[in-house]
Amino acid sequence: MVARERSGGMAVRCARRIGVAASVAANLAFLAMYIHRRYFGGGRSDGGGGSGKEITTVEPSKGKPPVTPDSVVNLDQGDPTLYDEFWRLMGGRATITIPGWQTMSYFSDLGGFCWFVEPGFERQVRRLHRLVGNAIVDGYHLLVGTGSTQLFQAALFALSPAEDGEPMSVVSPAPYYSSYPSVTNFLNSGLYRWDGDANTTFAGDTCIELVCSPNNPDGGIRKAVTKSKSGKTIHDFAYYWPQYTPITEAADHDIMLFTVSKCTGHAGTRLGWALVKDMEVAQKMTKFIELNTIGVSKDSQLRAAKILKVVCDGYELSPTSKVNLLFHFAQRKMAERWSRLRAVVATSGIFSLPDKLSSYCMFAKEVVSANPPFAWLRCHKDGVEDFESFLRERKIITRGGSKFGVDERVVRISMLDTDEAFNVFLGRIASLK
Amino acid sequence: MVARERSGGMAVRCARRIGVAASVAANLAFLAMYIHRRYFGGGRSDGGGGSGKEITTVEPSKGKPPVTPDSVVNLDQGDPTLYDEFWRLMGGRATITIPGWQTMSYFSDLGGFCWFVEPGFERQVRRLHRLVGNAIVDGYHLLVGTGSTQLFQAALFALSPAEDGEPMSVVSPAPYYSSYPSVTNFLNSGLYRWDGDANTTFAGDTCIELVCSPNNPDGGIRKAVTKSKSGKTIHDFAYYWPQYTPITEAADHDIMLFTVSKCTGHAGTRLGWALVKDMEVAQKMTKFIELNTIGVSKDSQLRAAKILKVVCDGYELSPTSKVNLLFHFAQRKMAERWSRLRAVVATSGIFSLPDKLSSYCMFAKEVVSANPPFAWLRCHKDGVEDFESFLRERKIITRGGSKFGVDERVVRISMLDTDEAFNVFLGRIASLK
Known part of the structure; x- marks a missing residue:
């Protein structure tokens, strides 16, 4: 909390006013501090989008900058960039085109229950x-x-x-x-x-x-x-x-x-x-x-x-395809990440995670394990009272337990970021004993 | 207010709770009462959008239903459907295409002043x-x-x-x-x-x-x-x-x-x-x-x-074109509507409008008249104490003065709706003496 206040500026003062420090802005302030520069794109190819580029002359933003072995890894927010890969695989299938004259009225459905639901x-x-x-x-x-x-x-x-x-x-x-x-x-x-x-x-x-x-x-x-x-x-x-x-x-x-x-x-x-x-x-x-x-x-x-x-x-239309199945894609990715994280934690000697939960899934029609979107990682190392700060010093941005109403020896870590970010994070965690 | 409460349901009870009756929902309740049916489209061609239709397989909503000589005319909200014509004239020029894998991250501009501004x-x-x-x-x-x-x-x-x-x-x-x-x-x-x-x-x-x-x-x-x-x-x-x-x-x-x-x-x-x-x-x-x-x-x-x-x-790129100039298009439309409305009001003997304002416009580089987005119409007819209700009985939905902190002999009327709605409205007003 003290370190956070040093860097936060207005966003943090405002959060303090309402008595709660957890905020996107505060964490972005950290990230900005590390980045030290305006970031406008690069790092992503234009593949997969079909004809999008000719028509869309306004370039969209690219989200967070790519992670490198030496950079800060921001796993504070649950920014779901894990899914980028799936939607690139889908190519132009999920592309939407909206002509200039569409959807101008305030109203979506005057006869329906809620007038603004499409x-x-x-x-x-x-x-x-x-x-x-x-x-x-x-x-x-x-x-x-x-x-x-x-x-x-x-x-x-x-x-x-x-x-x-x-x-x-x-x-x-x-x-x-x-x-x-x-x-x-x-x-x-x-x-x-x-x-x-x-x-x-x-x-x-x-x-x-x-x-x-x-x-x-x-x-x-x-x-x-x-x-x-x-x-x-x-x-x-x-x-x-x-x-x-x-x-x-x-x-x-x-x-x-x-x-x-x-x-x-x-x-x-x-x-x-x-x-x-x-x-x-x-x-x-x-x-x-x-x-x-x-x-x-x-x-x-x-x-x-x-x-x-x-x-x-x-x-519903191509159930035998292995490529088109979003939940299967994401489940495989999450299961792989959790398996690797649990292995690293098991050998660390200083970390622990909540127990693995399994149940029969009515959708998968088999017993499957849960792969939560966040790792709730606890540190048992002597002298580490503020685990969030400990990780921040190692360029890993997480969200500390006090923001969730518990102690500061536990942090929340997003499991939904890019492969690059997850891999660099895992490598750094593995090196801590 | 009393009539409003009879028809409004929850939306109106909720508005009363905060002490203010003016609300989109309450007025929609009226409209719904008149429409008596679920409305899903019709009335608009698909022209002008270029290749939109093949790609966009999810049909967008169409806004309010078309106005007919006998239907209710809802000029309560400032629904800006006047502009539909301009954007159809623009054809595919303002069409946007967004591939499925774009704009997934929460973040737009981490290096800028505000992280969520594109x-x-x-x-x-x-x-x-x-x-x-x-x-x-x-x-x-x-x-x-x-x-x-x-x-x-x-x-x-x-x-x-x-x-x-x-x-x-x-x-x-x-x-x-x-x-x-x-x-x-x-x-x-x-x-x-x-x-x-x-x-x-x-x-x-x-x-x-x-x-x-x-x-x-x-x-x-x-x-x-x-x-x-x-x-x-x-x-x-x-x-x-x-x-x-x-x-x-x-x-x-x-x-x-x-x-x-x-x-x-x-x-x-x-x-x-x-x-x-x-x-x-x-x-x-x-x-x-x-x-x-x-x-x-x-x-x-x-x-x-x-x-x-x-x-x-x-x-900036084609200033000599008469077709591409949004503000000129809209100014012409508004000026024409105001001219017709002022003529009707002048001959009515029972209505009045605020005085016409003119000034030198730095954009047009000439003296032009104002064409406000709403007509603020006052009724001087004996016995009409609640002008909004008076018009509602004639199937014209407006917003009464009490919602704007003044008396109920004045109403606000949108000047931004479709030609059809404006024409029907004007015809009905012209018939009132």
Whole structure:
């Protein structure tokens, strides 16, 4: 925390104001400090995109700079660049073309439940859940958001009581996703407030419990822990996909949040969706998004619809192909990375990881092991009290335990970055004894 | 208000909770009531888009249904479908193609001021302001938002004091944009709260004044009215473009908000930008967007970059063409509509409009008249106390004065809809005596 403040500037001062230091900006400040230069591209070929280049005359950004054996490795955010390889393999199949005169109106679907949901996007999302079997969609209202982060706030707004009074308590068992406290509290809302670890907080008669499963950061399978009869839950299912965890049931909770970012890897589209059982709650969530951003990018929705269509087509139209199967591709990559990481940790003598979980997966139709999106790595070496700082000195950027409500001898490490970043990270970890 | 509540359902109950009835949802509830059916397309040809159709297999939504002589005409929102014609004329020139493997990372520009701004988008925005001359860009930080609505909230967040205490007063002179109160108050933030008409409210020592110029709803040219030394301003310049008003100066205020929606007509991309003088304010605004939505759709940014490029190219690369000039196209359309509306109002005997404003426009290099995006129409007919309801009974949906902080004998009417909608509206107005 002290080291963080030294380098952070405004972003960090702002985070401190709301009492939570974990933030994308703060970590970017670190990265920028190491990079020391403006980065505009290079490192990636233009292959695989078909005719894209002639038409798209505005060059898109390239994300993070490539990792080299001597560079900083930033595994702080779960930037899902692991998926880049799959989508290049797909070539032009997931390419989308939008003429200048399309999607100009604010309105997507005036006759539907939510006026800003693109019908094509909704169809592909429902199709995907039926394919994977991870959530019930029949009888559910579908909402779209600018990432599931916006939908999380929409759900807090919808579940908080309409009457004036004390803010609703928002809780989650530690270790909890580091953004929950800051996103809940940054506007100092009178409707809801972060109340900490659901295991230790007395949240009064009512509260909103955030249930993240598989859990960010530690990959644990979670059920609601609060006992209050009138308590409400928000199920954050960003990682309930076959590449990360066995699909053990078609979930049917009141509010279930998903995101394109962690399903297909398209974080830059900023698109999430919610399946909501109760109509009034879904209407209030719609209202939040109306007031917050007057709907959600249609361009992103069209693009996501195309991408999800390609994923579903891969399974439904050419199931014997080994190339077109997104979840199989990602599961293989994740399993290989986890196997290598566990081997390094086992021989290190100073590190440990949560136990490996296995279950029968209804999607894979066999017993499979979980491959969580983050490694929750604990350090047992004497004298290392602040593991995040210890790793940062070795040019590995991670997110320390205190941001997740636990101690500082544990860190969260993204398993979703590029092969180059993962390999350099693994090499550095292997050299530590 | 009473009629509104009868039909509105949840959206309206929610609006009442925050004390403000004006909302997109409430008005959509009306429209839906009239439409009585799910609407999926029709009415538009596929011409002009070049090769779009083969590649884009997910059909985009079509916006509002076409207007017929007997149908409801919804001129409540400023849905900018007037621009559809221009972009069809442009054919494939503004088409964008995005391969499946592009823009996957969260990050757009790690070396730049704001990590989620696409460099190509920023370049075109700065180029556009230099072309039009409506705002100074040198020395300003550029931020992108999910519409200017998100940036408005980001600015409130950034300008409110960091210390605990009373919420900052937010004011604007009536008639003010109907969304300001609801967007300011919906989360019951402890940082800021809506305090009403800047002309009549004593806002204490400090306040944030919202300066919308040309003003939504009445088209007036506005300067800040509050006198407090420590007061802050947010300049909402959504309509400070040559088609709506003479460009009389290159504005250089502390925070200036713009939106693609009202500049080029692409409301569905949900993209706005802010020019911000002070670095700390810009950093706090960036922080807001990080916490609220972890950045802004890259797909929308790429698309907007392409569209703004085509606008600038039209003036800079082929200035003698009459076809490629967006602002000239829109100015002609708006001027024609205003001329017809003023003629109808002049002969009606029961309606009035704000006076016509003219000035020398630095962009057009001649004296031109303003053509505001909304008609602020007042009814002087005896017995009409609620003009919005009066028009609604005649199947014209508008937004009544009470939502803008004034009386109910005046309404706001969008001038930006399709020719069909405008013509039907004008015919109905002409028949009222």
